[in-house]
Structures are given as C-alpha cells and as structure tokens.
Amino acid sequence: MRLRALTGDGSPPVQGSYPQAVEVTEASRWLFLSGQVPVAPDGALAADFEGQCRQVWANIETQLTSAGMTLDNLVKVTTYLSDRRSSLENRQVRLEVLAGRQPALTVIIVDLFEEGWLVEIEAVAAA
Numbered sequence: 129m130r131l132r133a134l135t136g137d138g139s140p141p142v143q144g145s146y147p148q149a150v151e152v153t154e155a156s157r158w159l160f161l162s163g164q165v166p167v168a169p170d171g172a173l174a175a176d177f178e179g180q181c182r183q184v185w186a187n188i189e190t191q192l193t194s195a196g197m198t199l200d201n202l203v204k205v206t207t208y209l210s211d212r213r214s215s216l217e218n219r220q221v222r223l224e225v226l227a228g229r230q231p232a233l234t235v236i237i238v239d240l241f242e243e244g245w246l247v248e249i250e251a252v253a254a255a
Contacts, residue, residue: 129155129255131203133230146233150203155254159195163208163248164188165241173244177214180246181221188251201253202231208238208248218247 133147142148164187166180167173174180192198209218215235231251240248 129153129201131231131254147230148232150230150232152203152254157195157255159192159197159201159253159255161188161191161251161253163250164191165248166245177217177246178221181214181218182225184247184249185221185225188249192253195253195255197253197255199226199229201255202226202229202251203254204232204252205234206250207233207235208240208250209235210238210240210246212237214246 130153132151134149139148164184166183168183
C-alpha cells in the first residue's frame with residue numbers, strides 16, 4: 129500500500145499540518161475504526177485533556193495492532209472535541225503521536241456522548 133499526500137493547485141491555505149487529500153494505491157485491506165473514546169482498558173478516565181487525548185491514541189493503536197496495522201496505515205482521521213479551546217493541545221498531541229505521518233484530517237466541535245469525555249477519534253486505515 130502506498131499513501132500520497134496531495135494539495136491541489138488553487139486550494140485554500142491549510143490551518144495546521146495536514147494534507148488536503150490523501151491518495152491510496154495498492155491497498156488490499158481497509159480498516160474502519162469506530163470512534164475511540166478516552167477510556168482506559170481498566171475503565172479509568174483521565175481528568176485532563178492531554179491524558180484523554182493520549183488514551184484515545186493508545187486505543188487507536190490497539191485497534192490497528194489487532195488488524196496487523198500501525199499508525200503508518202492511517203488514511204483518514206476525524207477528531208471530535210467537546211471544546212474548541214482544546215484545539216491547540218489536540219494538535220500538539222496529534223503531531224507528537226503521528227510523528228510526521230499525514231493522514232487526511234477533520235476536527236469537529238461537538239457535544240460528546242458521555243459528559244466527561246473531552247475527545248473522541250475515528251479513523252480509516254488501509255494496508
């Protein structure tokens with residue numbers, strides 16, 4: 129499988145570090161991850177945004193591993209934040225976790241399912 133980040137001529141400037149589009153070629157398997165929530169395997173929920181965000185990414189990596197994939201296989205990530213004031217911290221954690229990987233990305237501000245949740249992330253991966 130090969131991924132290629134694209135930004136078409138005449139595209140508006142990007143706010144952050146993500147491509148406008150991601151082209152996938154030579155993929156034979158696709159994995160669609162349901163929204164991963166900030167709950168640890170033991171049921172614990174971090175009180176702060178960074179802790180919750182890191183737990184969500186850990187849960188994403190667990191699901192990818194179960195399919196024999198890694199963060200390198202991510203094609204599309206949709207992040208749901210409960211408060212737009214978490215945007216910068218979300219970006220910082222994401223950039224650290226993804227370490228240069230550039231899946232297509234959308235961030236949406238919403239009222240999440242559980243009141244204590246500050247972030248939820250769904251993703252698509254290909255191999």
